[in-house]
Amino acid sequence: MGCGSGALAVLLAKRAKHVHALDYSPAMLKRVQENAAFHQVNNISTICKDWYESWDAVPQCDVVIASRSTLVDDMQAALLRLNQHARKRVYISYPANPYFVDAQVARILGREKQALPDYFYIPAILHAMGIYPNLSFIEYPGPLADTANFDEFLAQLEEGENLGESQRSRLQAWYDADVDRAATGGEPIRWALIDWAPPHTQE
Numbered sequence: 001m002g003c004g005s006g007a008l009a010v011l012l013a014k015r016a017k018h019v020h021a022l023d024y025s026p027a028m029l030k031r032v033q034e035n036a037a038f039h040q041v042n043n044i045s046t047i048c049k050d051w052y053e054s055w056d057a058v059p060q061c062d063v064v065i066a067s068r069s070t071l072v073d074d075m076q077a078a079l080l081r082l083n084q085h086a087r088k089r090v091y092i093s094y095p096a097n098p099y100f101v102d103a104q105v106a107r108i109l110g111r112e113k114q115a116l117p118d119y120f121y122i123p124a125i126l127h128a129m130g131i132y133p134n135l136s137f138i139e140y141p142g143p144l145a146d147t148a149n150f151d152e153f154l155a156q157l158e159e160g161e162n163l164g165e166s167q168r169s170r171l172q173a174w175y176d177a178d179v180d181r182a183a184t185g186g187e188p189i190r191w192a193l194i195d196w197a198p199p200h201t202q203e
C-alpha cells in the first residue's frame with residue numbers, strides 16, 4: 001500500500017508469485033510499470049487506490065506492506081484494513097524521528113509544530129487489538145551528515161531555510177558543542193519497522 005515507484009514491489013516480485021501494488025497516484029503507478037518492465041518483472045498488477053476509499057475489490061494477500069506510507073488520519077482504521085487483507089503477515093514502517101533532522105536542530109529551526117505523532121502510538125493501537133508486534137528500527141545518516149565544518153553544515157541547511165542571525169548562532173553553538181556529532185548530522189533518519197501476524201492467524 002502506497003507503493004510509490006515500486007522499489008519494494010519490483011524487488012519482491014522477483015521472489016513472489018504475484019504482487020499487487022497500490023497507490024493513489026496514477027503517476028507513481030506508471031513508474032511502477034516502467035520499473036517492472038526495466039527489471040523484466042511481469043507479475044505485478046497496479047491498483048489505483050486511496051487509503052480512504054473502499055478496498056472491497058482489493059485481493060487478500062499473504063503479506064501486506066505499507067512502507068513509509070502510513071501518514072493517515074485514522075491509524076486504527078488503516079491497521080484494520082491491512083489486517084483484513086493479509087493472510088500471514090503485515091509490515092509497516094513509520095518515522096521514528098519526527099523531524100527528519102536532529103531534534104535539537106529541529107527546535108532551533110522552529111519545527112516543533114510540524115512533528116508527526118510518535119511511532120509508538122502504533123504498537124499501542126495494536127496492543128489494544130490483542131496483537132503483539134515485532135518492533136525494530138532502520139537507520140541511516142540524515143541530510144546534514146558528512147559536512148566538514150560549520151560553513152558546510154550551514155550551506156547544507158540553508159538550501160531550504162531562511163535563517164535569522166539568532167538561529168545561526170544557536171546552530172553554531174550546537175555544532176561547536178560536539179563537532180564529531182555535528183559531522184554526522186546529529187540524530188540519524190530513523191524508521192520504526194513494525195510487523196505482526198494478523199489476528200485471524202494468531203488464534
Ligand SMILES: C[S@@+](CC[C@H](N)C(=O)[O-])C[C@H]1O[C@@H](n2cnc3c(N)ncnc32)[C@H](O)[C@@H]1O
Pocket residue numbers: 001002003004005006007008022023024025028049050051052066067068069
Ligand atoms: C514516501 S512514498 C513511499 C513509497 C514506497 N512505499 C517506498 O517505501 O519507497 C509514499 C507513497 O504513499 C502514497 N500515498 C500518500 N498518501 C496516500 C493515500 N492517501 N492513499 C494512497 N497512497 C498514498 C504516495 O503517492 C507515495 O507514493
